[in-house]
Amino acid sequence: MPNRVRVPRWLLWVAFIGAVAVQLYGLYAPDAPGPDAGIPHFDKVGHFSIFAAVAVTGTWLCFSSWWLGLALVIHAGASEVLQTAFLPHRAGDPADFVTDLIGIAVGLWVGHLTRRMVAPRTSDC
Structure with missing residues (x-):
């Protein structure tokens, strides 16, 4: 078993809140953020x-994982x-929803593979 990185819990919260903030901006900005790169x-x-x-x-x-996955699946569908309904320069796309689901599944899998290396040592999930 690899050694733990022992990331402080507050830093994990900063990473999580940052990821949620980027997600909300990416999904609900009036115009699609970022270049399409052609x-x-x-x-x-x-x-x-x-x-x-x-x-x-x-x-x-x-x-x-069950509740996190469920919340993310609901959010993925609702965001489309x-x-x-509410963003005139944006449109829901079923392919985006499927991509979101794949991201959720891979994210949960990677999170489980790396959790013991990253989680604080006092945390026994």
Whole structure:
């Protein structure tokens, strides 16, 4: 078993809150943030990343994977509906939703693989 990094719990919270803030900005900014890089469907990288980041950091904080995953799946679906209904320059996309789900699954998996190395030693999730 690799040695733990022993990241302070407050720093894990900063990472989690930062990931959530980036996710909310990415999903609800009036215009799609970031360049499209001229690559079709490049926004899928952003969708995957922002959901995976929240899942990983939430797992490091020992959130229940079941509840965290459920909350993220609900948020992924709701965000696509909200973009269509309330953001005139944005549109919901079923492919974005599927990409979000893949990001959630990979994020939870990576979080579980790395949690014991990152979580504070007093934390036995």
